[in-house]
Amino acid sequence: MKLLTPATQTPLAASVVTIGTFDGVHLGHRNLLEHAKRRGDALGIPSVAITFNPHPATIVRGGTAPALINSFEERLALFEELGVDYCYLVEFDLARSQELASDFVKGTLVGDLGAKVVIVGPDFRFGSKRAGNVDLLQEMAGDCGFVVESDLLVKLVGEIAASVGKVLPELQDEGEVVVSSTLIRRLISLGSVELAHRLLGRDFYIVGLVTSGDGRGGSELGYPTANVSYQDNRVLPVDGVYAGWVQYQQSRYMAAVSVGTRPTYYPKEGNRLIEAFLLDFDGDLYGREIQVGFTHFLRPQKTFSNSKELVDQIELDVEDVKVKQR
Numbered sequence: 571m572k573l574l575t576p577a578t579q580t581p582l583a584a585s586v587v588t589i590g591t592f593d594g595v596h597l598g599h600r601n602l603l604e605h606a607k608r609r610g611d612a613l614g615i616p617s618v619a620i621t622f623n624p625h626p627a628t629i630v631r632g633g634t635a636p637a638l639i640n641s642f643e644e645r646l647a648l649f650e651e652l653g654v655d656y657c658y659l660v661e662f663d664l665a666r667s668q669e670l671a672s673d674f675v676k677g678t679l680v681g682d683l684g685a686k687v688v689i690v691g692p693d694f695r696f697g698s699k700r701a702g703n704v705d706l707l708q709e710m711a712g713d714c715g716f717v718v719e720s721d722l723l724v725k726l727v728g729e730i731a732a733s734v735g736k737v738l739p740e741l742q743d744e745g746e747v748v749v750s751s752t753l754i755r756r757l758i759s760l761g762s763v764e765l766a767h768r769l770l771g772r773d774f775y776i777v778g779l780v781t782s783g784d785g786r787g788g789s790e791l792g793y794p795t796a797n798v799s800y801q802d803n804r805v806l807p808v809d810g811v812y813a814g815w816v817q818y819q820q821s822r823y824m825a826a827v828s829v830g831t832r833p834t835y836y837p838k839e840g841n842r843l844i845e846a847f848l849l850d851f852d853g854d855l856y857g858r859e860i861q862v863g864f865t866h867f868l869r870p871q872k873t874f875s876n877s878k879e880l881v882d883q884i885e886l887d888v889e890d891v892k893v894k895q896r
């Protein structure tokens with residue numbers, strides 16, 4: 571996949587484009603991206619994912635942007651996995667937020683990318699004051715030489731919708747859930763990583779560098795942990811202990827993952843850490859990049875009266891991880 575920006579690119583003569591922030595690259599997004607790829611291949615022209623960074627809400631809504639499911643780098647890696655030919659990055663700023671929707675269509679879709687097919691969800695909004703929508707795209711399509719496809723909404727029904735309704739009671743009577751980044755952020759922040767998986771089509775994960783902690787885990791407790799760094803604007807699962815995995819280079823290890831402030835040692839205020847104990851691993855990970863995946867919530871964080879009690883519990887957690895990953 572090639573990364574294009576308005577500043578660096580040579581215009582494309584023809585393409586199939588899909589547009590969005592695509593935080594999480596969830597099942598709804600995948601449907602659009604895979605469709606764009608298939609349409610492009612069939613027409614013999616490249617597929618392009620137009621995306622925005624930072625998240626438009628950071629500019630439009632000031633300090634109230636949502637915590638994100640993915641870093642920008644993770645989003646790109648997920649596009650790449652889906653086989654999209656180009657990612658066209660709109661570096662979102664005040665000027666971009668004031669651009670008229672029709673100017674975005676003429677300048678970016680037609681001028682820069684030569685769009686022949688534009689694929690978006692039915693509720694997609696763009697341009698100044700979010701005035702651009704599917705109707706506007708349809709109106710401009712004939713003159714601009716593209717067709718619009720917007721009938722690919724992904725909803726989940728049945729058992730998954732019922733399970734989401736149990737976690738988020740206001741959705742209980744809906745009978746269906748539309749997959750969205752907003753919904754997945756809520757599920758993750760409540761610790762419902764199993765349900766987040768169902769809507770993402772993959773495990774929720776965080777990629778980061780391993781940083782040092784207090785050095786207590788390996789020496790005193792016998793459970794060394796890789797503390798993974800993360801950006802402040804990330805959505806994190808609620809404090810607790812999770813079954814999961816760590817991908818390091820080409821290998822994947824089962825892991826017991828702790829999210830929390832280590833209340834046993836910092837009863838008042840501790841930094842919020844994501845720490846993974848890798849099963850069947852012996853080595854030095856400091857400064858290395860790892861990917862930490864979350865598969866199941868096991869239990870909340872607890873304040874133990876001493877290290878021995880904590881170690882006894884971690885032993886049980888590790889057994890639980892093995893059962894869950896069987």
Ligand SMILES: Cc1cc2nc3c(=O)[nH]c(=O)nc-3n(C[C@H](O)[C@H](O)[C@H](O)COP(=O)(O)O)c2cc1C
Pocket residue numbers: 782783784785786787788791793795797811826827828831832833834835845846847870871872873874880884887888
């Ligand atoms: C599986 C697992 C479960 C954990 N559960 C708790 C917990 O319930 N309460 C707590 O205070 N710390 C918990 N921790 C975090 C430990 O306190 C922390 O790993 C240890 O103090 C080492 O910290 P360090 O990496 O800064 O040396 C857990 C860690 C792991 C790996």
Ligand SMILES: Nc1ncnc2c1ncn2[C@@H]1O[C@H](COP(=O)(O)OP(=O)(O)OP(=O)(O)O)[C@@H](O)[C@H]1O
Pocket residue numbers: 589590591592593597598599601602689690691692693694695722723724725748749750751752753
């Ligand atoms: N469930 C879905 N099915 C199909 N397309 C979707 C779905 N959800 C979003 N889209 C489309 O994917 C593109 C990217 O959308 P966007 O990044 O706004 O995702 P979102 O999940 O709706 O996010 P948010 O919840 O933050 O509004 C848009 O074209 C949007 O209409």
